[in-house]
Each structure stands twice: as C-alpha cells, then as structure tokens.
Amino acid sequence: xxxxxLPQTGKATSxxxxxxxxxxxxxxxxxxxxxxxxxxxxxxxxxxxxxxxxSTSSIFRGYSIxxxxxxPRDAHFITSRICGICGDNHATCAVYAQNMAFGCxxxxxxxxxxxxxxxxxxxxxxxxxxxxxxGVDFCExxxxxxxxxxxxxxxNTSAPNADKHGFKTIADIMTSLNPFTGDFYRExxxxxxxxxEMFCLMEGRHVHPSxxxxxxxxxxxxxxxxxxxxxxxxxxAEFMKRVLPLHDDLFDFFYEALPGYEKVGxxxxxxxxxxxxxxxxxxxxxxxxxxxxGRKMFVTPGVVVDGKLVTNDLVDININMRILLGSSFYDSWxxxxxxxxxxxxxxxxxxxxxxxxxxxxxxxxxxxAGNYTWVMSPRWLDQxxxxxxxxDTGGGPIARLWSTALSGLVETEYLKATGxxxxxxxxxxxxxxxxxxEWKVPQWSNAIERDRARTYFQAxxxxxxxxxxxxxxxxxxxxxxxxxxxxxxxxxxxxxxxHEAVRGVLSHHVVIRDGKIANYHPYPPTPWNANPRDIYGxxxxxxxxxxxxxxxxxxxxxxxxxxDIMRAVRSFDPCLPCGVHMYNGETKMLETRHMPMxxxxxxx
Amino acid sequence: MSFExxxxxxxxxxxxxxVHIVWITAGLGCDGDSVxxxxxxxxxxxxxxxxxxxxxxxxxxxxxxxxxxxxxxFMQFYYDAESGKLxxxxxxxxxxxxxxxxxxxGYWAAVGTDPKSGQxxxxxxxxxxLAPKSxxxxxxxxxxxxxxxxxxxxxxTGAMGLADYLGWKWKSAGGLPVVNVPGCPxxxxxxxxxxxxxxxxxxxxxxxxxxxxxLRPTWLFGKTVHEGCDRAGYYEQGxxxxxxxxxxxxxxxxxxxxxxNCNVTKRGWMRGIGGCPNVGGICIGxxxxxxxxxxMPFMDEPPGGRISTAAxxxxxxxxxxxxxxxxxxxxxxxxxxxPGKELTTGYQVERH
Numbered sequence: 001x002x003x004x005x006l007p008q009t010g011k012a013t014s015x016x017x018x019x020x021x022x023x024x025x026x027x028x029x030x031x032x033x034x035x036x037x038x039x040x041x042x043x044x045x046x047x048x049x050x051x052x053x054x055s056t057s058s059i060f061r062g063y064s065i066x067x068x069x070x071x072p073r074d075a076h077f078i079t080s081r082i083c084g085i086c087g088d089n090h091a092t093c094a095v096y097a098q099n100m101a102f103g104c105x106x107x108x109x110x111x112x113x114x115x116x117x118x119x120x121x122x123x124x125x126x127x128x129x130x131x132x133x134x135g136v137d138f139c140e141x142x143x144x145x146x147x148x149x150x151x152x153x154x155x156n157t158s159a160p161n162a163d164k165h166g167f168k169t170i171a172d173i174m175t176s177l178n179p180f181t182g183d184f185y186r187e188x189x190x191x192x193x194x195x196x197e198m199f200c201l202m203e204g205r206h207v208h209p210s211x212x213x214x215x216x217x218x219x220x221x222x223x224x225x226x227x228x229x230x231x232x233x234x235x236x237a238e239f240m241k242r243v244l245p246l247h248d249d250l251f252d253f254f255y256e257a258l259p260g261y262e263k264v265g266x267x268x269x270x271x272x273x274x275x276x277x278x279x280x281x282x283x284x285x286x287x288x289x290x291x292x293x294g295r296k297m298f299v300t301p302g303v304v305v306d307g308k309l310v311t312n313d314l315v316d317i318n319i320n321m322r323i324l325l326g327s328s329f330y331d332s333w334x335x336x337x338x339x340x341x342x343x344x345x346x347x348x349x350x351x352x353x354x355x356x357x358x359x360x361x362x363x364x365x366x367x368x369a370g371n372y373t374w375v376m377s378p379r380w381l382d383q384x385x386x387x388x389x390x391x392d393t394g395g396g397p398i399a400r401l402w403s404t405a406l407s408g409l410v411e412t413e414y415l416k417a418t419g420x421x422x423x424x425x426x427x428x429x430x431x432x433x434x435x436x437x438e439w440k441v442p443q444w445s446n447a448i449e450r451d452r453a454r455t456y457f458q459a460x461x462x463x464x465x466x467x468x469x470x471x472x473x474x475x476x477x478x479x480x481x482x483x484x485x486x487x488x489x490x491x492x493x494x495x496x497x498x499h500e501a502v503r504g505v506l507s508h509h510v511v512i513r514d515g516k517i518a519n520y521h522p523y524p525p526t527p528w529n530a531n532p533r534d535i536y537g538x539x540x541x542x543x544x545x546x547x548x549x550x551x552x553x554x555x556x557x558x559x560x561x562x563x564d565i566m567r568a569v570r571s572f573d574p575c576l577p578c579g580v581h582m583y584n585g586e587t588k589m590l591e592t593r594h595m596p597m598x599x600x601x602x603x604x
Numbered sequence: 605m606s607f608e609x610x611x612x613x614x615x616x617x618x619x620x621x622x623v624h625i626v627w628i629t630a631g632l633g634c635d636g637d638s639v640x641x642x643x644x645x646x647x648x649x650x651x652x653x654x655x656x657x658x659x660x661x662x663x664x665x666x667x668x669x670x671x672x673x674x675x676x677x678f679m680q681f682y683y684d685a686e687s688g689k690l691x692x693x694x695x696x697x698x699x700x701x702x703x704x705x706x707x708x709x710g711y712w713a714a715v716g717t718d719p720k721s722g723q724x725x726x727x728x729x730x731x732x733x734l735a736p737k738s739x740x741x742x743x744x745x746x747x748x749x750x751x752x753x754x755x756x757x758x759x760x761t762g763a764m765g766l767a768d769y770l771g772w773k774w775k776s777a778g779g780l781p782v783v784n785v786p787g788c789p790x791x792x793x794x795x796x797x798x799x800x801x802x803x804x805x806x807x808x809x810x811x812x813x814x815x816x817x818x819l820r821p822t823w824l825f826g827k828t829v830h831e832g833c834d835r836a837g838y839y840e841q842g843x844x845x846x847x848x849x850x851x852x853x854x855x856x857x858x859x860x861x862x863x864x865n866c867n868v869t870k871r872g873w874m875r876g877i878g879g880c881p882n883v884g885g886i887c888i889g890x891x892x893x894x895x896x897x898x899x900m901p902f903m904d905e906p907p908g909g910r911i912s913t914a915a916x917x918x919x920x921x922x923x924x925x926x927x928x929x930x931x932x933x934x935x936x937x938x939x940x941x942x943p944g945k946e947l948t949t950g951y952q953v954e955r956h
Binding site: 026027028029030031032033034035036038058059060061062065066068069070071073074077078081082083084085087110128132133136141142179180181186189192193196197200201203204205206207208209210211213215216217218219220221222228329361362363364365366481482483484486561562566 | 629630632633634635636637638639640642643645648650653654668669670671672673674675676678679699707708709710711712713714715716717722723724752753754756757758759760761763788789847848849850851854857868872873874875877878879880881882883884885886887888890896900901902903
C-alpha cells in the first residue's frame with residue numbers, strides 16, 4: 001500500500017501473471033457506518049469488476065487488556081462501551097456470561113423485560129441504519145449521480161405495493177430517501193427515536209443502558225412502563241406494514257433494472273447466528289444445558305453452510321470457535337497461559353479459543369502485503385471437513401432469519417418458523433388490519449438480500465416484542481413482580497454468553513480467578529465480517545464479498561463513486577468499534593497498472 | 605499547544621452566514637455520541653440543518669456517521685477546514701485521545717490516508733491541524749472530555765481527554781477553551797443545546813458560553829443527579845432499595861447520584877423518558893472526570909454514602925412515620941361528602 005498511492009503508469013510487478021489493467025480505488029473512511037473502516041480495492045474497469053479488496057480498521061482500544069483484574073460484576077457496564085450503536089447488546093451478552101459464571105437465573109419477568117429492551121434495540125437500530133444510512137445509497141441524489149439510466153427507469157416504474165406504502169413510482173421512494181429533505185428519511189429518523197424511547201423505558205438510557213445487572217434488570221416493573229411500551233409498539237407495527245412492502249419494491253426493482261445485480265456483494269452461503277431472546281422457562285444459564293435452552297431462544301442459533309444447517313447447538317458453536325491472527329497488528333499468544341483446557345462437559349478447548357486468547361497489541365506500519373488492520377480473524381472450525389470457515393453474519397438479519405427458518409423451532413402467536421421460511425404476524429393497528437409477512441430463504445447471500453432481510457427482521461423483532469409484552473404482563477398480573485435475583489461472585493469460574501448484536505453474532509467469554517477477571521474476550525459481529533486474510537490466506541467476508549463484485553455504476557474511473565462496492569460493504573452493517581478495520585484508503589484514484597497478485601494473497 | 609487568541613479584543617465582525625460543523629469520530633470511542641445526537645429533539649439535528657430555528661446561520665454538518673460523501677470526498681472537508689477554504693467551523697471531537705508517543709511506529713487511532721506515505725493519518729494529527737483554526741472546539745462525550753472508559757487504569761494506549769491533550773488553558777481561534785459536554789454517551793439534547801448556544805454566540809445573539817472549571821456548560825452540569833432524582837424523596841425518608849428492581853432510592857446498591865454532576869434525572873434521556881436512577885439504574889458517574897475508576901466496583905455502595913444514609917435512615921424513618929399518619933388523614937375525604945337529605949357542609953342560608 002505504501003507505494004500504491006503514487007501514480008505508476010504501466011508498471012508490471014510480476015512477469016508470470018496475465019496482465020490486467022487494474023485501478024486502485026480506496027475509500028477511507030467509509031462513512032454512514034459506525035466506526036472507522038477503510039476499503040482498499042483494485043478495480044478492473046475493462047471487465048467491470050472488483051479484482052481485489054482489503055479491509056482495514058484504524059482504531060485500537062484494548063478492552064481485553066484493561067478489563068483484567070477488574071470486578072466481574074463490572075463487565076457489562078464496561079463492555080457496553082465497546083459499541084455506540086448496540087452497546088446494550090454487549091451489556092446483555094455480558095450479563096448472560098455473568099449469569100453463567102455466577103450461577104444465577106433472573107426471574108421470568110426480568111428476562112421478558114430484557115427481551116423487550118433488546119427487541120426495541122433491533123427495531124431502532126435497523127430502522128436508523130436501513131433508511132438513514134444504507135437508504136442514502138438508494139436515494140434519488142445518489143442514483144442520479146451513479147446510474148442516470150436507472151433513475152430514468154425508476155421514474156417510469158410504478159411501485160407494485162403502492163397501495164400499501166403510498167409511493168406511486170420507485171422514483172418516488174428514492175426521492176423520499178434523500179437525506180434530511182426526504183419525507184421518508186425524516187419519518188424514519190422519528191421512528192428511530194420512538195423506538196429508542198421504548199428502549200429507555202426498559203433500560204434507562206441509550207445506547208449504554210443503566211438498568212441491566214447480572215441476575216436480571218433493575219427497572220421497576222409497573223403497569224405504566226408496559227402501557228408506555230405497548231402504545232409505541234403499536235405505532236411501530238403500523239409503520240412496518242408500510243415499510244416492508246416499500247423495501248420489497250425498491251430491492252426487487254434493482255434486480256429488474258440491473259440484470260445480474262444479485263452478484264453484488266455475493267459470497268458463498270456461510271452464515272453464523274448465535275441466537276437471541278432467551279426463554280425464561282428453559283434458560284437456566286448452565287453450560288451443561290446450553291444446547292437445549294439455546295434451541296428454545298426466540299431467534300434460533302445456527303451455522304448455515306451452503307444453505308444447509310450444520311448445527312443449532314450452542315455448545316457445538318462454542319467449542320469450534322477459533323481466533324486466528326492473520327494479517328493483524330497483534331503478537332501470537334502461543335506462549336501465554338491456557339486458561340481453560342476443557343469445558344464443563346469435558347470437551348477440549350483449543351488454545352485459539354476466546355477463553356484462552358491473550359491480546360498482545362503490536363502497533364506497526366500498515367502493509368497490505370503483511371499486516372494491515374487491528375482486526376483479528378475469527379473462524380469456525382467445521383469438524384466435518386477441518387475447514388476454518390470465514391462465517392459472516394450478513395449484517396445480522398439474514399443469518400438470524402435463515403438459521404431460524406431452517407431449524408423450524410420458533411412458534412408463538414406472532415411468529416412461526418416453517419423449515420424454509422419465517423412467518424411474521426403483526427396484529428391490527430390504528431389504521432391497518434392484521435398483516436402476515438413471510439420471509440422465504442433466498443437464493444443468494446448477497447447485498448440486496450442482506451438489506452431485504454433487515455426490513456423483515458424489523459418486523460420480526462416487533463412481532464417478538466408483542467409476545468414478550470404478553471408474557472411480561474402475565475407475570476405482573478400474577479403478582480410475580482421481582483425482576484432481579486441475588487447472586488454471589490465465585491472465586492473461580494468460567495462463563496460464556498451468546499447473543500445477537502444488531503448486526504450479528506456476539507459472544508462474551510470470561511474467566512474469573514480470585515474473584516477478579518482473569519481473562520475476558522468479547523467477539524462481536526464486526527471481527528467476523530471485517531477481518532483480514534487469515535493465516536491460511538482466506539480473506540475476510542467483506543474482502544471476499546467485494547472481490548468479484550461486478551460494477552454496474554455508469555461512471556468511469558474519473559467520476560467513480562464505487563456505489564456497488566458501497567452497497568456491498570454497507571449490506572453487512574459494518575460497525576468498526578466492535579473491531580473491524582477495513583482498509584478502504586481513499587477515493588483518490590491511482591492510475592496504477594498492477595498485476596492481480598497485489599500484495600500476498602496468502603499473506604503470512 | 606497554547607494558541608494565542610486574537611479575536612477576543614477585535615471589533616465585532618459581522619456574523620457569518622454559514623457555519624460548518626466538522627466532526628472527528630476517530631478518537632478511541634464507540635461513535636455512541638454521534639448516534640446519540642440522532643435522538644435529540646431539543647433541538648433535533650434536522651431542526652438545525654434545515655433552518656427551523658430563527659437567527660441561526662446556515663449550518664453544514666460533516667459527520668462520518670451521517671455524511672452523504674465517502675472516503676476522499678468526505679476527507680476534503682477536513683482539508684478545506686485546515687486550509688481555510690471551508691469558512692468558519694466548529695470542531696467536534698469524539699473519543700479519547702490516545703498517546704501516540706509511547707510506541708515506535710503504527711497508530712492507535714487514525715482516519716484518512718496520507719497521500720504521500722500511504723499510511724493512516726492519526727487522529728492526533730487532525731486535532732493539531734484543525735483545532736487551532738476552529739471557532740470553537742467541542743469535546744463530545746466522556747471519552748473526549750476526560751478520557752473515559754478507554755483511559756481506565758491498565759489501558760495500553762495512554763488515552764486521555766481533549767483538554768489534557770490540548771491543554772486546559774488552550775484557546776480556539778474564537779477565543780474559547782475546549783467546551784466539554786460529557787456523558788457516556790452524551791445526553792442527546794445536552795449536546796445539541798450546547799451547539800445551539802455556540803451558534804447563537806457566533807451569530808452575536810448570545811454572550812460567551814458559561815463554563816465551569818471542568819469546562820462544562822454550567823446550566824447543564826451545575827446540579828447533581830440526586831438533586832433532580834425522582835427517587836430522592838425516598839432518600840430523605842431514609843427508605844433504601846435493598847435489591848434491584850425496587851422503586852426506592854438506589855444509594856445502597858451503588859448509586860453515586862448525590863455527588864455526580866448530571867441533569868439526566870431532570871431531563872430524562874429523551875422526551876423525559878429514561879434517566880438512570882429514575883428508571884432503576886444506579887448512577888455510575890459516567891459524566892465525571894473520575895469515571896470510571898473512581899466509581900468501581902460500580903455495584904458496591906459508595907464509601908462516602910454510608911454516613912449520610914445512616915443519618916437519613918435515622919431521622920428519615922421518624923419523618924416517614926409521621927408522614928404516614930398525615931398521609932392516611934389526607935387520604936380520607938371530608939365527612940360532609942355524602943348522599944342523603946341532610947346537608948352537613950356547614951352552609952347556612954343567609955337570612956335578612
């Protein structure tokens with residue numbers, strides 16, 4: 001990378017490879033995401049595709065280092081600060097790990113209230129991200145700049161679901177998505193506030209909650225708090241009855257307007273979901289029973305490979321996690337202590353498992369042929385093949401819906417997983433009748449389907465919240481108003497929490513010794529998605545999805561905005577504070593002719 | 605790091621028609637403050653940008669989380685601010701400032717790429733380039749104000765607050781010290797109101813922003829959590845929660861409200877909803893310069909709290925007992941409110 005920013009015309013670096021005209025295009029920072037991400041690519045304009053992609057993150061903070069020796073009860077307060085948009089997912093996941101380590105189980109009402117808070121978070125975060133951040137990539141201003149032909153077509157294409165959302169043409173939808181001036185953009189911003197109010201009703205403040213504790217939640221369970229939540233939930237349900245058909249129209253239009261668009265951001269179906277929303281009837285937070293209560297979650301955990309469910313057992317998911325160093329700015333912990341040799345069921349725990357990881361930062365120059373990011377490479381070992389799979393989360397929703405659909409376990413009054421789809425029922429609201437939506441397993445894991453799944457999951461979270469509300473109120477009416485259970489902190493213990501952050505898999509692993517934190521490693525979605533090439537040379541999912549993405553943008557290299565690449569990256573809902581550092585250099589275009597073997601494909 | 609203020613004694617120039625807000629989120633942070641301001645409604649970000657507030661200059665926001673532009677197009681605003689091409693701007697810094705001097709090479713925090721070296725440009729360098737040229741520089745959130753979570757004991761990055769980095773006596777081109785709006789994350793309206801105040805000031809409509817010794821706006825941080833807490837009445841009556849989930853005063857469960865400068869209990873989190881102890885969350889002091897270390901372990905009773913809660917426990921229980929008697933009296937209607945043929949209100953027909 002050090003040389004790549006200098007114009008070097010016509011220099012071939014390797015005589016053996018066939019010559020391709022590649023132009024380096026870098027974007028640093030990627031905006032409209034959370035955190036600092038850079039994307040560095042080489043584009044083959046002649047063949048209209050991205051030849052190479054490197055992703056880099058430019059921030060290191062060191063949570064695993066400064067948490068050592070701290071009181072284990074503080075873990076959720078501290079780890080919430082990892083992320084500024086889904087901090088509460090971290091706090092919740094930390095509480096799950098604390099509950100396991102401390103051997104405590106919250107009262108049912110406490111668990112339902114935590115579920116309500118988390119449901120509100122999904123409703124908020126996807127809402128803001130989908131239409132205030134991602135949506136801008138599909139707005140009138142952007143489409144006019146990148147694909148005037150598509151804008152032309154959008155003006156002449158009527159929206160199939162116009163009766164449901166009120167926009168006559170696809171162009172009307174695009175105009176409404178213009179930042180700040182677009183009506184739908186502003187309405188979404190308002191809905192993101194309403195849903196945050198719902199969150200604050202349960203968790204006190206946003207985005208770092210104040211009412212979560214190991215053992216449950218401190219929110220006083222009153223009739224009022226549920227009334228206030230319910231009236232807002234109904235408004236959101238009504239909103240979703242318009243928004244979901246709107247997004248279907250918009251995304252279907254892209255397939256139609258740009259044949260082949262399914263290839264944008266496409267990669268092999270390698271999805272991970274760690275499950276969300278515990279069922280207090282089954283979840284006892286013991287490791288021993290984790291496989292069973294994991295399958296009772298209201299979003300089913302699972303690993304989906306090539307469209308097939310490999311496992312939905314959280315123990316299986318846990319013991320096969322591996323953290324590989326790859327091309328990141330860290331030293332190996334080969335000589336550091338192994339904290340956990342066996343799990344409580346007697347399964348061997350690998351040295352490269354989060355329980356045994358020791359974080360040793362080594363700041364250094366960025367070198368795309370060597371180390372280029374602060375993100376390590378988490379992988380999941382597929383015992384069937386011995387492959388270290390670079391699972392992605394697809395930004396969260398696509399993996400959650402896929403995993404839930406295939407397992408076919410979730411069934412409430414409002415949700416049903418069928419084996420190949422998920423049915424979502426939203427009850428009657430002020431002006432709209434009851435509606436049932438069905439998310440069907442798509443053909444591809446690509447940018448459009450990741451984005452589409454997001455809007456379906458907004459409806460899913462809403463439908464799930466109706467159930468949690470019913471259950472919480474039942475507890476309240478029955479006089480079971482306790483929301484928190486007492487616990488003591490053991491001298492020695494281990495714990496793990498599995499959850500879904502808004503943008504995908506989240507795990508927290510803790511080791512307690514002498515009543516203090518001896519080791520703590522959170523693994524949020526972004527390290528899974530935004531990691532660099534690992535020790536085997538396998539690129540991380542962003543890199544993988546962007547490489548071979550075709551270019552549909554009408555602009556040539558001189559005015560190139562990289563919109564198809566942006567849509568591919570943003571479909572993953574990048575959230576770099578969680579630990580992704582993609583290197584997307586700058587939009588500066590370099591007239592560099594390189595061989596395709598830029599850097600080392602299998603670096604290190 | 606000191607910057608000589610020149611504008612303070614000058615003749616008042618005409619207020620600018622356009623003001624830019626240049627935002628650096630690349631401190632050691634989580635972007636939680638940027639996300640937080642999208643929740644603000646008093647004023648909202650669209651109120652400010654769309655010109656809904658009379659008297660304000662036209663405001664242009666350049667924040668990475670919300671920007672339409674990407675990569676170099678976005679970075680151009682930073683370069684233009686540096687060269688003076690952009691015009692008057694308020695700089696907002698989010699995230700703690702790492703110490704880049706404690707290691708041989710590489711970077712802890714950076715944004716954008718140096719076109720010459722191909723290496724990332726550190727956040728510290730951007731602060732050095734931009735802060736001295738700003739009309740005002742605001743540190744948003746506790747990381748940027750005082751270091752916060754990432755400056756916790758044992759941290760590897762040497763993180764600190766912006767005023768630690770620039771100097772507590774440092775002044776912007778507009779003659780202001782760093783303006784600190786702490787909170788982890790910042791309370792949405794607290795920040796937007798501070799911006800609004802500074803814009804009024806730039807427009808010549810408000811006097812210099814009043815700041816306390818910790819450089820916080822006095823009207824936002826002059827009171828304690830406890831002074832605004834809707835559970836403070838329980839404290840007065842010596843009635844303390846002994847388990848989480850209780851509606852009573854949380855001091856014995858780890859709440860630091862009585863000694864923490866923050867208005868969240870008065871203002872709530874948004875539209876008056878939420879607000880830590882009001883809802884059932886202990887105050888962990890997240891707005892304070894001493895956060896987090898001086899408040900840990902968070903779930904233990906603050907050491908200083910024992911004496912005061914013992915005292916309020918003693919007199920509070922007597923007051924509570926007496927109030928219970930009065931409360932029972934005022935819970936009964938006066939005896940003359942009844943049906944029947946007889947009027948017992950004491951009314952007498954006047955006879956003349």
